[in-house]
Amino acid sequence: MPRFSIPRFLDDFTGRISRLFGSGQLMLSVLAMGIGVITGGGVIVFRETINFMQTTFFGGSEGSLFE
């Protein structure tokens, strides 16, 4: 079973890092984070809009609608 060794770990270390940057996975991850943040915000706006409309038209939202 191969053992961990520092020289082997450092072998072509910068090459590996540059391949990681060049592979597109890093860019994809950054884009994914942006999509997550904006979509999360969108879900909040969506829910609050619905709550506002239901409160305006029915006097309550979600669980309180039928009470």
Added chain:
Amino acid sequence: MPWWQIILVPTLGGAVIGIASKYLMPDGRPQGVADVIEASALRGGHLSGLVALKAAVINAASIGFGASVGREGPAVHFGAALGSWLAQALGQTRSVSRTLLGCGAAAAVAASFNAPIAGALFASEVVIGHYALSAFAPIVIASVSATAVSRYYFGDYPAFLIPEHTIQSLWEYPAFIGLGIVAGFTAMAFMKGIMTANNLSQKIPAPDWLKPVMGGLMIGIIAVWFPHILGVGYGTTESAVMVACPLGMLVAILLAKIAATAISVGFGFGGGVFSPSLVIGAMLGGAYGTLFTQLFPALSTGTGAYSILGMGAVTAAVLGAPISTALIIFEMTGDYALTLALMVAVVIASLITREFHGGSFFSWQLERRGHDLRDGFEMALLRNIAVKSILSTAGERVTLGVGLPEIRKMLQKSEVGELFVIDAGGALFGTITLADLSDFAFDPVLDHLLTASDVARRHPPVLVSDDNLETALSVMRESGEFCIGVVKTGNTPTFLGSVRQGRVMDVYNRTLVESQREERGWRND
């Protein structure tokens, strides 16, 4: 609240939704998760960002006006369109575009349910169709980011705060299996209800914008007696999970919710079926649990537990997503002890629905648009490639009057050993192969007596130009022929050219390789 207001709001809201859909949406209907799956499977992950924004407004307004629909489907559509728009703006490949589309869908589910694991698995299971690390890593990041934003605003609480359950006995598992069976048939009744309402609305001789008005009126009338059906319905679901509804009320709301959601979706309101499925499942599970607890009080974990199991089983069957639904329910309730029972009920309900109904709600919506994704995305791609796109129009056609010597020469030169005989009007008269010529092929005495019209085989297998590659492969397999003539769609079978098996298989292979590349994260460029 006065009864007339309960009727008036959804009715007038229906007019707003009908007019907005007519003027703002490309095909006059609100969009949802089925459009995301279609974009992922068939359109290289392309969704219009502008249309998604308009759809989000129409969907939010629909729920605000009291339509009995869910808010998660519209959120998935919005998130997916955002991902798709980014990919298009940056000029990314089909593979990246689909991944970012999945990121948006995962983020929407994660933020809606405070369920990051379920969000990531929903996008992989339903939208992308695979779990390869190349797509899964960004999907997880999107899911976690969206959950962080949602928790920052709403706080980190499960959707339902329920007491923890402990399964009383192994003898209770047959009851969970029974619930799965009942849930499967309930899910089918729910989907059938939506189909019936949709067919009914299409048969009504009225302008499309007026149909949500009719739907709104019916929803309002139901809501006078059962206001529980208005909107998303989390409050109603919670009351079932907390065992706050008597048996009669559970059954009544179950039926009312099925009717109200079928009318809402069938008559053109915007919104999803996620939350309605949860409500229906919770009512069904509650009713089942109440009966089981009355019959076997010593064996029952409790009515609330059955409501949770019902929620998962019906929703998984409707969405066609057993893995992610089981996780959504787990993350919504935080009840780990019920997970085994949940998996049993979810799997049984999904199997029943698949066997008797053939697919999920989304697959039904896509089938209505002419897309069948049941055999996987690769086969769906083949179904969406028309034979006219790989048509060979070069040579190998003869007119009716051509003599045998000329036919022999042409057959010798023909790459596929088949000639297409065309009449004066350009229609396909028949085909000639060496096998068809067997009696006359080497008899020069008949050379001046026979023409193409005499030796042609009438009514050969043909394809019409709008047929897809799956049909082409099927016709080739059944007829045993490698080259099939293609005629124009319509009354006159005008000959357009031919399709060869080698070309079809080439396209099929390329589709398979592309799909594998994407799944394994190989680079396309």
